[in-house]
Amino acid sequence: MTNSIGxxxxxxxxxxxxxxxxxxxxxxxxRIRQAxxxxxxxxxxxxxxxxxxxxxxxxxQIMPGTNVALYxxxxxxxxxxxxxxxxxxxxxxxxxxxxxxxVSSFTPEKAxxxxxxxxxxxxxxxxxxxxxxxxxxxxxMGVTQHTTGTEGVMSxxxxxLLCGNIGIESGGVxxxxxxxxxxxACDMGGLPGDFTGxxxxxxxxxxxxxxxxxxxxxSDKPGLTLCDIVHxxxxxxxxxxxIMGENPMVSDPDLNxxxxxxKNTEFLVVQDIFLTETAKLADVVLPAASFAEKEGTFSNxxxxxxxxxxxxxxxxxxxxxxxxxxxxLNRLGIEANYGNPSEIxxxxxxxxxxxxxxxxxRLDQLGSLQWPxxxxxxxxxxxxxxxxxxxxKGLFKAIEYKPSNELPDSxxxxxxTTGRVLYHYHTRTMTGKVAGLNKLSPESFIEINPVTAxxxxxxxxxxxxxxxxxxxxxxxxxxxxxxxxxxxxxxFHFAEGAANVLTNPALDPISKIPEYKVCAVDITxxxxxxxxx
Amino acid sequence: xxxxKLTVDGIAVEVPRNSYxxxxxxxxxxxIPTLCYLELHKDKRGDNASCRVCCVEVAGRKNLAPACATxxxxxxxxxxxxxxxxxxRKMMLELLLSDHNQECLTCxxxxxxxxxxxxYQYEIKESRFGGIMNSFxxxxxxxxxxxxxxxxxxxxxxxxxxAHFQCTSALDFASRGFTAHPxxxxxxxxxxxxxxxxxxxxxxxxxxxLLPKNKEKFRTWEVTRTLTTCSYxxxxxxxxxxxxxxxxxxxxxxxGASNNNLLCVKGKFGYNFINHPxxxxxxxxxxxxxxxxxxxxxxxxxxxxxxxxxxxxxxxxALAGLTSARVTxxxxxxxxxxxxxxxxxxxxxxxxxx
Numbered sequence: 001m002t003n004s005i006g007x008x009x010x011x012x013x014x015x016x017x018x019x020x021x022x023x024x025x026x027x028x029x030x031r032i033r034q035a036x037x038x039x040x041x042x043x044x045x046x047x048x049x050x051x052x053x054x055x056x057x058x059x060x061q062i063m064p065g066t067n068v069a070l071y072x073x074x075x076x077x078x079x080x081x082x083x084x085x086x087x088x089x090x091x092x093x094x095x096x097x098x099x100x101x102x103v104s105s106f107t108p109e110k111a112x113x114x115x116x117x118x119x120x121x122x123x124x125x126x127x128x129x130x131x132x133x134x135x136x137x138x139x140x141m142g143v144t145q146h147t148t149g150t151e152g153v154m155s156x157x158x159x160x161l162l163c164g165n166i167g168i169e170s171g172g173v174x175x176x177x178x179x180x181x182x183x184x185a186c187d188m189g190g191l192p193g194d195f196t197g198x199x200x201x202x203x204x205x206x207x208x209x210x211x212x213x214x215x216x217x218x219s220d221k222p223g224l225t226l227c228d229i230v231h232x233x234x235x236x237x238x239x240x241x242x243i244m245g246e247n248p249m250v251s252d253p254d255l256n257x258x259x260x261x262x263k264n265t266e267f268l269v270v271q272d273i274f275l276t277e278t279a280k281l282a283d284v285v286l287p288a289a290s291f292a293e294k295e296g297t298f299s300n301x302x303x304x305x306x307x308x309x310x311x312x313x314x315x316x317x318x319x320x321x322x323x324x325x326x327x328x329l330n331r332l333g334i335e336a337n338y339g340n341p342s343e344i345x346x347x348x349x350x351x352x353x354x355x356x357x358x359x360x361x362r363l364d365q366l367g368s369l370q371w372p373x374x375x376x377x378x379x380x381x382x383x384x385x386x387x388x389x390x391x392x393k394g395l396f397k398a399i400e401y402k403p404s405n406e407l408p409d410s411x412x413x414x415x416x417t418t419g420r421v422l423y424h425y426h427t428r429t430m431t432g433k434v435a436g437l438n439k440l441s442p443e444s445f446i447e448i449n450p451v452t453a454x455x456x457x458x459x460x461x462x463x464x465x466x467x468x469x470x471x472x473x474x475x476x477x478x479x480x481x482x483x484x485x486x487x488x489x490x491x492f493h494f495a496e497g498a499a500n501v502l503t504n505p506a507l508d509p510i511s512k513i514p515e516y517k518v519c520a521v522d523i524t525x526x527x528x529x530x531x532x533x
Numbered sequence: 534x535x536x537x538k539l540t541v542d543g544i545a546v547e548v549p550r551n552s553y554x555x556x557x558x559x560x561x562x563x564x565i566p567t568l569c570y571l572e573l574h575k576d577k578r579g580d581n582a583s584c585r586v587c588c589v590e591v592a593g594r595k596n597l598a599p600a601c602a603t604x605x606x607x608x609x610x611x612x613x614x615x616x617x618x619x620x621x622r623k624m625m626l627e628l629l630l631s632d633h634n635q636e637c638l639t640c641x642x643x644x645x646x647x648x649x650x651x652x653y654q655y656e657i658k659e660s661r662f663g664g665i666m667n668s669f670x671x672x673x674x675x676x677x678x679x680x681x682x683x684x685x686x687x688x689x690x691x692x693x694x695x696a697h698f699q700c701t702s703a704l705d706f707a708s709r710g711f712t713a714h715p716x717x718x719x720x721x722x723x724x725x726x727x728x729x730x731x732x733x734x735x736x737x738x739x740x741x742x743l744l745p746k747n748k749e750k751f752r753t754w755e756v757t758r759t760l761t762t763c764s765y766x767x768x769x770x771x772x773x774x775x776x777x778x779x780x781x782x783x784x785x786x787x788x789g790a791s792n793n794n795l796l797c798v799k800g801k802f803g804y805n806f807i808n809h810p811x812x813x814x815x816x817x818x819x820x821x822x823x824x825x826x827x828x829x830x831x832x833x834x835x836x837x838x839x840x841x842x843x844x845x846x847x848x849x850x851a852l853a854g855l856t857s858a859r860v861t862x863x864x865x866x867x868x869x870x871x872x873x874x875x876x877x878x879x880x881x882x883x884x885x886x887x
Binding site: 022185219291298316487 | 655676699731757763769789790793799808809810812816847853854858860861870879885
């Protein structure tokens with residue numbers, strides 16, 4: 001997030017796009033509603049009628065995969081009505097002409113046709129956002145999990161720059177990160193091309209710094225991304241794969257392919273707290289401690305580094321991940337004699353400018369610190385790009401709307417999109433072990449509009465077979481008006497009736513994110529009824 | 534903003550102009566008892582002010598004033614410890630107690646109950662006011678908590694938390710006078726309302742009216758409390774883990790910068806995975822197609838041998854690692870260090886995109 005969660009209370013307009021916030025990030029959902037109670041206007045753009053729709057001043061029920069068309073349409077309105085922040089554009093941005101060129105023909109009528117909403121609603125949303133002093137954009141995977149995901153984000157950045165909303169309090173472009181420490185995993189160099197703090201492995205200075213600190217020669221060639229790693233493991237090019245705390249057997253696209261790949265991997269190590277679907281395929285499984293059984297830090301979606309503290313001992317012989325990794329590093333001849341994770345943080349701070357001022361002592365004293373925090377007397381950074389845009393000038397990028405990789409056709413006539421439910425978390429490794437949560441959300445389901453269901457002869461609670469070009473699953477029909485005709489929705493949490501057997505592994509060329517949010521499926525009723533109805 | 538000067542029990546204090554008497558008392562180091570007031574409610578305090586236990590004497594005013602809802606004025610002279618104040622508080626407590634199911638011997642809230650603590654403080658053994666009591670049915674319909682309105686003190690905290698902080702509005706007050714009580718619409722069971730089981734009402738309840746359905750029985754003094762960060766989504770809510778005899782038995786929210794005392798259903802009630810019997814407890818090695826228990830030493834040796842051999846035979850790029858968005862920063866750092874320095878490749882990624 002460019003800005004902080006608490007700042008939303010003072011936003012004038014909150015634009016929520018591709019985020020079912022009250023399900024995916026419930027506490028942020030609550031705080032957006034607190035902002036509404038204090039007078040903020042709410043715009044929601046989503047393929048489904050979500051909880052926050054009832055709070056929206058403008059609601060745009062767009063077709064999945066048409067984000068860029070919507071944003072371009074909104075920018076067309078803003079520019080043609082002269083609502084953009086001219087002084088801000090002049091002073092703090094560049095290549096505005098490129099944007100004007102790209103969106104000048106993208107009338108709200110044209111966008112409306114692509115998105116499946118009314119042109120007047122696009123106008124209303126554009127005016128509302130443009131006329132806010134402080135407009136905040138919140139988005140999640142509904143924007144990013146497309147083959148045009150990166151362009152969707154760039155397009156949102158255009159929109160925010162156009163209205164002067166980057167570099168101000170209570171504004172910004174705010175991706176809500178899904179996992180507790182996905183921000184931290186990225187910050188810590190859990191990426192093929194980046195050391196900690198996004199220092200590039202291909203940058204000779206960064207490489208030299210880490211070689212000196214770790215005392216070994218390092219490769220300057222960026223590595224493979226997750227989907228490529230899994231693919232190459234299946235083909236025998238990757239012979240040794242070590243997976244820590246992940247369950248690609250539920251979370252990755254095209255699961256049949258993933259299962260085959262992991263089975264074919266010559267040697268697979270999995271380190272986790274449970275024997276997950278992935279761990280069952282491993283050659284060695286290492287038992288890890290849960291967050292309640294160890295010390296450390298997580299970095300949340302607003303770049304806030306906070307402490308994790310040990311409440312109880314790990315079960316049996318399970319060890320904290322940092323202990324396991326230290327043991328292995330030592331055995332691999334790389335000295336790792338850390339007495340406590342605070343010493344690891346000290347090493348991180350010494351190598352990472354944005355974490356330079358973060359110590360356990362300060363975290364215990366202050367509660368948290370938001371990076372960038374370069375020195376031990378720096379208070380941390382609540383919102384980014386304050387004095388100026390980090391790269392110098394805010395860059396407008398001309399983004400053309402492109403349709404999704406796989407759209408419905410006569411063979412697979414329905415458009416499937418995926419997401420989360422409130423009561424489960426990712427692959428249910430944790431929430432699946434909580435009886436009450438399972439009772440509230442027991443099984444996989446598919447949301448179908450009543451008209452579509454009637455055409456197919458499907459009743460609420462009936463079992464249906466859903467197939468795509470990748471595979472077929474059985475799930476339960478949930479008939480609801482919250483989804484449009486011929487669009488269907490499935491949560492991805494469940495290993496039984498897994499949505500990701502169906503999803504399209506086509507990747508965004510820049511971020512390598514799979515297109516989870518759009519694929520084509522066929523649905524046929526089965527004669528069985530769900531056990532839970 | 535300017536400041537206001539006043540005295541509390543003879544102690545002179547200066548507080549910002551928009552403060553309330555309870556803030557001035559805090560500034561003077563004078564503790565004001567209350568059942569309904571919460572720091573969380575600061576913006577809304579005029580809307581609450583229901584228990585009247587915080588009443589104080591203001592020189593020149595005829596009636597006692599609720600400290601939580603009385604704005605400060607220049608030159609105010611506040612008394613919090615006069616007989617009149619003490620007697621009024623005792624009266625309030627006795628009135629509350631007269632319609633309170635006194636199951637303190639078995640109530641899970643004992644030891645952390647606002648009403649019990651105040652009765653102890655003011656030495657109230659029983660209420661002078663006998664007679665009719667409300668008898669509400671206990672609502673056990675929610676998966677995670679029980680509503681027993683026979684222990685409710687009508688403080689409104691749950692209604693405030695649900696309506697103005699969680700913003701779900703599953704609760705409000707129904708009925709008038711003696712039978713007034715917080716409830717979902719039409720006195721239906723809570724699971725038939727819009728309740729999302731966040732448990733924020735449970736966290737703010739001062740008595741045993743709203744209690745988690747705990748798997749483990751515990752008293753508040755039996756648990757250790759550990760301040761930590763929630764391990765579910767990216768919001769990073771601050772919470773306390775309540776542990777008894779090596780098990781996590783409960784979670785309570787903390788006022789962190791990102792969550793401001795709120796939690797969701799997963800953070801508040803989704804902790805039973807921690808002590809689940811299916812947790813992995815020993816390393817496993819595949820032998821003859823089956824995963825069998827092994828020692829750490831054996832597992833480590835096997836892994837290191839495979840790494841060394843694969844690297845020697847095929848080069849570092851034949852190895853890869855997937856790190857985790859679930860584990861700590863320090864662990865992610867060590868993992869990528871292991872892959873880059875120990876495996877000799879940059880083939881490290883995680884599920885940021887999934």
